[in-house]
Amino acid sequence: MATTRARDGGSADEHEPDGGRQPNDRLSAWFARSGWSKGELARQVNRHARAMSAPHVSTDTSRVRRWLDGEQPREPIPQILAELFTRRFGRVVSIDELGLREPDEPHGDFGVDLPWTFETVVEILGEYTRGDLLLGRQEFVGPSLRLAAGRDLVEPLQRWSAPLPAAPAPLPAPIVPGAGVGAGAGVGRGGRRPRLPASATEHLHESVRLFRRWDMQGGGGLRRKAVIGQLNALTDLLRDEHPPAVRARLLGLTAELALLAGWMSYDTGLQPGAQKYMVLALHAAKECDDAPFGANVLGVMSRQMIHYELAEDALELIHLAQYGSRDTGGAGLQAMLYTLEGRAYAALGDTDRCRRALGLAEQALADSRPHTEPDWIRYFNRAELLCESGHAYRDLAYTRPAFVAPAKERLSETVRLLLGTGEFVRSLALAHVGLATVFLIEHDPAGAVEQATAALEIAFRVRSERLIVRLRRTVEALAGRFPADPAVCELAARVARELPEAPFPTA
Incomplete structure (x- = not known):
């Protein structure tokens, strides 16, 4: 029998009488x-x-x-x-x-456990991307999707570095009269499955590079749907039969696109959905035995944990990534992971380990040779390291004034390196916001207003909810600390009046 629905979303007779109910x-x-x-x-x-x-x-x-x-x-x-x-x-x-009850059933959810089979990865990716394209943001705010953390996240992923079980030997292909017998030939419509052109994977690689560049220049909200559409089309390709080397390349591209979809979802505030894409990227990297990229995925997942002040979880993921890529990861990847380790230790207030990790990051980056690194890690350059280490020292400066100077030095150098390049526009804006918080710690409202205003000008052009939220919080803190300062009041009014309220639609 159908239940009559009340206007607040519950059944008409669901509410307990006031007697016996305790305040929440x-x-x-x-x-x-x-x-x-x-x-x-x-x-x-x-x-x-x-x-x-x-x-x-x-x-x-x-x-x-x-x-x-x-x-x-x-x-x-x-x-x-x-x-x-x-x-x-x-x-x-x-x-x-x-103090509320959990929903009874997590409809349509899936976990993070490893390993999945190749077929399961492809099937889930296909269904998930189709749902995202059809439903938009609704898919990511429903009751079935939640951000995993703590043991629910870390313990399953600890099996990521274990080797995959050996695949069974393929059965001999049947001989079809009149069909070719070359490598990759198979039965398809009309008696023969068309071979994937050799240029196709290179075109896909170029698409991934283009999407990555768009994200750095315009924020995650600008092309998220385009990335998810390409990812959905790629899962259709994976359902066809391919030689092992081609399938591995397609899986590698799938992992890159899934991570980019996760990163863009994270940047636009779709946190549970972002984590799901990252988990799928990790599974795809596992299936094609790409340990360095899997470590890169874990690094991005650790950023999300740091964002939500779950520094212990972030450290677990970073250490897992470092262990899993210890024999295969290049210097650029190691520099990125050491930098995130420093940020996690800063969030925990551990100054010695923070300094040590950031020192190792500097050394690893000095040893890197960008032209030999994969495209997905080339973004991590001197400016990116300075930006992340500047934020780490900023976090320490909240309680330790000695770290104000190194925070300001690194974030100011980041701004100098990125100004006028046209690249890494979101990183430039986040560096301005970081500098604004450093000036706030120093009780310098004029410096904070100058940096926050610079970030605001970029925020109008960059579709990044993460940037907008950080800028709003910084300006709110500034207005709370200096409520009578005219420049602060003017900036706060402008942010309230002109900055789009998150969440916003994604393209």
Whole structure:
């Protein structure tokens, strides 16, 4: 029998009587920290519900008050609230932390466990990319997708570096009268399967390089759908039979595109979906036995953990990447992983290990030869290392003033190297934001306003929710620290008036 739906997303008779219900202290604590009013939270819930095609959700201030008083809302509201508080505080806020019940079933979700079979990887990628293309952001804010962290994430991935089981020997191909017998010949429509042209994989490589360049110049939101469309088409190719070497190349391209889709989703604020693409990229890299690229995927996953203040998880992933690529990874990859290790240690406040990791990163980058490195790691140059190490020292400077100078020096040098190049535009904007926070730590509102304004000018051109969120938080902190400063007030008003409110549609 169908259940009549109430306007807040639950059944009409779901609510307990007020007697015996205890106030939800956990939700009340997060709500108080957010600074939102009950009306603002209700509006955000309704907006989020519309984005995920849940029009039956229509919340008001009285309903929010009842949640705070202990009423347990039905799906999808618990997950919507977790998503909203996660975005507000920049770290994962689980349903349990809000004192709410977990949804009964994670419909359509998949885990991160390894190994999967080749056929499973292709099938999941095909289904997932089709759903993303059809549903857009809705696929990534529904109750079935959650960001894995802690043991749920780290323990399965610890098996990533183990060798794949030996594949069974292929059966001899049947001889078909009148068909060719050359390598890769098979039965297809009309008696023969067409061979993939030798130039096809090179054209795909060029597409991946172009997408990567677009991301660095315009942010993840500008071409995300184009990347996912190409990834979906590539999974169709993988369903055909190919010689082992061709299949390995196609799997390598699949891994690169899946990681790029994950990175772009991360940059545009689609965090659970981003992690799913990264996990799929890791599986594809595993299937083609590309340990260096798999380590690169784990490095990007660690960035997401650092972003959500899960530094212990980030370190686990980084150390796993370093171990798994110890015999095969080039100097550029090792420099990137050491730099992220330094950032994770900085987030944990471990100054000695942070300095040691960043020193090893400097040494590895000096030893690298970019022309011999894979295209996917060539972005990690001197400016990128300075930007990441500058942010690491900035994190330490919050509690240790001695690190203000090295943070400012590295971020200022990043800006100098990137200004006017037309490349790494998002990195330039993030360096400006980092410098603004350093000036804020120094109690220098004029310097902070100058750097935040420079970042704001770039934010108008770059489709990056990650940049927008960081800039908004920095300006909010600046306005809270210097509420009477005219330049600060003008900047805060301009950000509120002109900066697009995230989330925004992705192309």
